[in-house]
Amino acid sequence: MFDTVLVANRGEIAVRVIRTLRSLGVRSVAVFSDADADARHVREADTAVRLGPAPAAESYLSVERLLAAAESTGAQAVHPGYGFLAENAGFARACADAGLVFIGPPAEAIALMGDKIRAKETVRAAGVPVVPGSSGSGLTDAELADAAREIGMPVLLKPSAGGGGKGMRLVRDPSLLADEIAAARREASASFGDDTLLVERWVDRPRHIEIQVLADGHGHVIHLGERECSLQRRHQKLIEEAPSVLLDEETRAAMGEAAVQAARSCGYAGAGTVEFIVPGGDPTSYFFMEMNTRLQVEHPVTELVTGLDLVEWQLRVAAGARLPYRQDDISLTGHAIEARLCAETVSVKEGARGFLPSGGTVLRLHEPQGDGVRTDSGLSEGTEVGSLYDPMLSKVIAYGPDRETALRKLRAALAGTVTLGVQTNAGFLRRLLAHPAVVAGELDTGLVEREVDGLVPTDVPPEVYAAAALLRQAALAPAGFESGAGSGSGWVDPFSVPDGWRLGGARAWTEHHLRITGHDPVTVRVRSAPDGGLEVLPDGAKTPLRAVGSQLPGAGPEGRFTLRLDGTVHTFAALPDGTWLGRDGDSWQVRDHDPVAASLNRGAHEGADSLTAPMPGTVTVVKVAVGDEVTAGQSLLVVEAMKMEHVISAPHAGTVAELDVVPGSTVAMDQVLAVIAPHEEAE
Secondary structure: OOOEEOOOOHHHHHHHHHHHHOOOOOOOEEEHHHHHOHHHHHHHHHHEEEEEEHHHHHOOOOOOHHHHHHHHHHOEEOOOOOOOOOOOOOHHHHHHHHHOEEOOOHHHHHHHHOHHHHHHHHHOOOOOEEEOEEOOOOOOOOHHHHHHHOOOEEEHHHHHHOOOOOOOEOOOOOOHHHHHHHHHHHHHHHHOOOOOEEEEOOOOEEEEEEEEEEEEOOOOOEEEEEEOOOOOOOOEEEEEEEEOOOOOOOHHHHHHHHHHHHHHOOOOEEEEEEEEEEEEOOOOOOOOEEEEOOOOOOOHHHHHHHHHOHHHHHHHHHHOOOOOOHHHHHOOOEEEEEEEEEEEEOOOOHHHHEEEEOEEEOOOOEOOOOOOOOEEEOOOOOOOOOOOOEEEEEEEEEOOOHHHHHHHHHHHHHHHHHEOOOOOOHHHHHHHOHHHHHHHHOOOOOOOHHHHHHOOOOOOHHHHHHHHHHHHHHHOOOOEEEOOEOOOOOOHHHHHHHOOOOOOOOOOOOEEEEEOOOOOOOOEEEEEOOOEEEEEEEOOOOOOOEEEEEEEOOOOOOEEEEEEOOOOOEEEEEOOOOOEEEOEEEEEEEEEEEEEHHHHHHOOOOOOOOEHHHOOEEEEEEEEOOOOEOOOEEEEEEEEEEEEEEEEEEEOOOOEEOOOOOOOEOOOOOEEEEEEEEHHHHH
């Protein structure tokens, strides 16, 4: 076994690898960019080395700097994690040339399986069924379009050089092929440095099932069963589980053997995954899609049902060990399900903002562990979540003796997950796991897109605004006075108490003007009741609600705030100033709203529409200039964050009155990008 291993990654996977290194008594070396100087993986490693500035090209993707870090710390091996250089054959060769062991498959296997076109041809020759599609590499746009029409619509455009859903486009209308091919090439080039595409037949309502393989350097290959990864959005996995309810033992064995043959066909070693597309109505008709020559994000579910630590076996195989297991030694016990927690704004109120990267500082954090629940995370309080890297923050995994138990535990774990300061998809995932089709195991890769409107609440619960207003009201009270509960110790100037007291009449309301991103501003009124309690009058309400707040944030480790409204108790994770509230996996950033300033701003752009950034990121494309005439729906700018492009389009025909950004501009969420003045006939 190695003495020192450099982990060439960041975030939750770096923390995960370091955990196994520590358990094996192996010294760990972390690397970090300037943006990650205080990151959790840096603190948990035995040694950490600065790579350079925040952009990945100058840090986590710099082969030269990674090799220098390994040399300076005496590392004997490099674990690439996933993402970045994990499937880069050039990096694997560079490690070998530098005398380092690359903890992964041989560079030749990475190169072969990383080229989806060659990979399909190789496994087809080994007897593995493949999806019908284009043949040959380097196809022009016209050749790709011709191949798509020959295969028959709908088709899936895929980058040849990478995976993870980046650059994939489902095309149903032949007239859109040219635009979709161009977009897929642009995203593939940005993600993988290679815009080569292939086209495959699209199987409607397919299931995505993958087989985990493990191979040593002595020619022995086994599989560790399957994972169901059908719950996806934009070709990105959301939920993974093992085993799949779709497969019987016979089909599992057949798919497992096909995966083993695929691994043997490329001389594989280490942990890898062979992915199949499976028609839900006929699981015996499965097709090879691709092989991921690395550890998968969803590897924990396989670990929980097999009892094997896959990172440990990656290390042992890389150190030259033989696998001690035969295929008959592997059995799947119980059921495990994983949910990917991502930094995302989740809203259907503003359609385009629906699922876009978010960011911010983690101000309050609670991650469940124990009793069949595991959280793999790179977060800690104070972590800055920016727009440079992947939006996945952590993974919450639940295990039980059966699927029903695992589902129940995972829903509860997501409800208990708190990440105030950064909006996440935890609440959305919890609702998805409660969907009747998911509970029944009736899955397919399009289910999430079909059901999304029912999984995202369109309105903010009124108790959220009430809680935010009460916390703000409490913050107005002077020291030594507890609003709504009488005076504290010592004398308090009665005229400094915000209780609304007035001479000879009813107490006045204190107004709190609040706004939650994606929703209209509201006004919540709070005043002291004659009996010493509090009354709250939310927007639109005719009758005040009796309110009692207790357990103010800061009193406990999770910053809980309990609010009783007319006899109903609501409990939130909260910040003391009421700017962030969380419950059941959902979170709300509650901002103060200045109606006067908003009115002045509207007057400055009377009749015009301000186009704002839907996410923090970087402006990569600007297609217009001030004074240009634009049509409704015309593409004006492109904002990129966390490897995701978002096109900003004109809301109506008009003239570009203002343009506040250029290519390369870094923008914050809701920052004004441009102002479009409508034509008179459109006003």
